[in-house]
Amino acid sequence: MNQNSTRINGKMGEEISNKQVILNNYVKAYVKESDMSLRTSKIQLKIPSGCDDAVLLKNLYLSIDPFIPKHMKKEENYITPYKLNSPIFGYGVSKVLDSSHPNFKMGELVWGFIYLEEYSLIKDPNVLFKVHDKDLPLSYYTGILGMPGMTAYVGFFEFCSPKKGETVYVSAASGAIGQLVGQFAKNAGCYVVGSAGSKEKVDLLKNKFGFDEAFNYKEEQDYNAALKRYFPDGIDIYFENVGGKMLEAVLSNMRLYGRVAVCGMISQYNIEQHEGVHNLLYILTKRIRMEGYYVTDHYHIYPKYLEMVMPLIKEEKIAYVEDIVEGIESVPGAIVGLFSGRNVGKQVVVVARE
Numbered sequence: 267m268n269q270n271s272t273r274i275n276g277k278m279g280e281e282i283s284n285k286q287v288i289l290n291n292y293v294k295a296y297v298k299e300s301d302m303s304l305r306t307s308k309i310q311l312k313i314p315s316g317c318d319d320a321v322l323l324k325n326l327y328l329s330i331d332p333f334i335p336k337h338m339k340k341e342e343n344y345i346t347p348y349k350l351n352s353p354i355f356g357y358g359v360s361k362v363l364d365s366s367h368p369n370f371k372m373g374e375l376v377w378g379f380i381y382l383e384e385y386s387l388i389k390d391p392n393v394l395f396k397v398h399d400k401d402l403p404l405s406y407y408t409g410i411l412g413m414p415g416m417t418a419y420v421g422f423f424e425f426c427s428p429k430k431g432e433t434v435y436v437s438a439a440s441g442a443i444g445q446l447v448g449q450f451a452k453n454a455g456c457y458v459v460g461s462a463g464s465k466e467k468v469d470l471l472k473n474k475f476g477f478d479e480a481f482n483y484k485e486e487q488d489y490n491a492a493l494k495r496y497f498p499d500g501i502d503i504y505f506e507n508v509g510g511k512m513l514e515a516v517l518s519n520m521r522l523y524g525r526v527a528v529c530g531m532i533s534q535y536n537i538e539q540h541e542g543v544h545n546l547l548y549i550l551t552k553r554i555r556m557e558g559y560y561v562t563d564h565y566h567i568y569p570k571y572l573e574m575v576m577p578l579i580k581e582e583k584i585a586y587v588e589d590i591v592e593g594i595e596s597v598p599g600a601i602v603g604l605f606s607g608r609n610v611g612k613q614v615v616v617v618a619r620e
């Protein structure tokens with residue numbers, strides 16, 4: 267046992283029930299609530315002996331993210347499938363109940379990779395970060411102060427190198443990441459248009475997040491014509507969240523030396539046969555730089571991101587919308603809901619309050 271390990275008082279060693287979200291079967295096309303179920307198992311409130319460098323967490327907020335169903339497929343390139351009948355992993359905000367790791371102490375709050383369950387024993391806490399500012403809502407560490415915030419920052423600033431006056435298009439723009447990208451782009455002096463799937467979301471984009479324009483892509487017969495309406499002189503930067511036919515229309519409307527940050531392609535996650543994009547030639551002729559990235563490769567710049575975003579939050583210069591539902595029982599429905607656009611803003615599930 268590590269010298270710096272900490273122990274909880276009173277309930278030390280007690281065995282309690284632990285509700286977990288488990289995967290019942292591998293998924294081929296659209297994820298359904300019945301692909302997951304809730305299981306109650308037991309967990310001891312103590313790090314097992316011999317388990318060095320581990321933390322035992324009480325999970326408070328679970329982050330519901332579009333990547334989750336990608337891990338429900340048995341075979342997908344470069345994606346680790348979930349284990350059947352085991353709790354599924356994801357992001358969350360948690361309190362440390364016990365630790366045998368020198369960097370974490372009992373009572374600390376952390377965010378990062380956990381399992382979607384009430385309590386988690388994390389044996390390799392290398393993707394856990396400390397919550398430094400407890401004055402802000404803890405749920406923010408599933409979003410603006412956590413993985414989605416970093417994803418917006420890395421994609422927009424590191425990959426797109428925005429310049430004042432450039433034109434920016436953001437798809438899935440009212441979601442966890444899109445709402446932040448749009449506001450970062452406005453702060454950088456860009457002209458910003460977003461698309462989303464309902465009138466309520468379009469209103470949010472224009473009236474709360476300050477996008478210059480927004481449209482409901484579900485009401486557009488022709489994405490190419492819609493983009494021409496909002497970008498008569500073309501798009502400099504596309505923040506890609508959806509893929510498929512939208513990407514094809516965007517490539518037709520990109521300007522010379524445009525940049526496309528490929529953050530996600532949500533329209534492709536739940537279909538067996540990925541859609542084709544037929545005008546990739548434009549990447550060459552327009553000298554477009556298009557690059558996919560995973561936020562997990564960039565966590566070393568998290569402090570730099572915090573330095574930028576903390577003042578914006580504290581000075582209320584950035585708006586942030588969350589969609590918070592209660593109880594671990596809500597997790598399967600919340601995951602499925604991401605793919606019909608049921609969430610308005612960052613989807614979070616509260617399992618416990620501190």
Ligand code: NAP
Nearest residue numbers: 332438441442443462463529530531532533559560561607
């Ligand atoms: P989100 O936008 O909060 O939620 C997903 C939204 O996507 C839904 O609300 C829905 O909004 C839209 N959507 C669902 N199906 C769609 C479809 N077929 N076509 C168009 N829009 C669809 O999710 P997020 O967390 O911000 O994630 C946004 C994207 O970033 C996702 O593609 C995700 O996989 C990706 N991501 C990438 C990284 C990375 O490291 N690269 C990290 C995290 C997330 P509407 O009502 O507008 O349709």
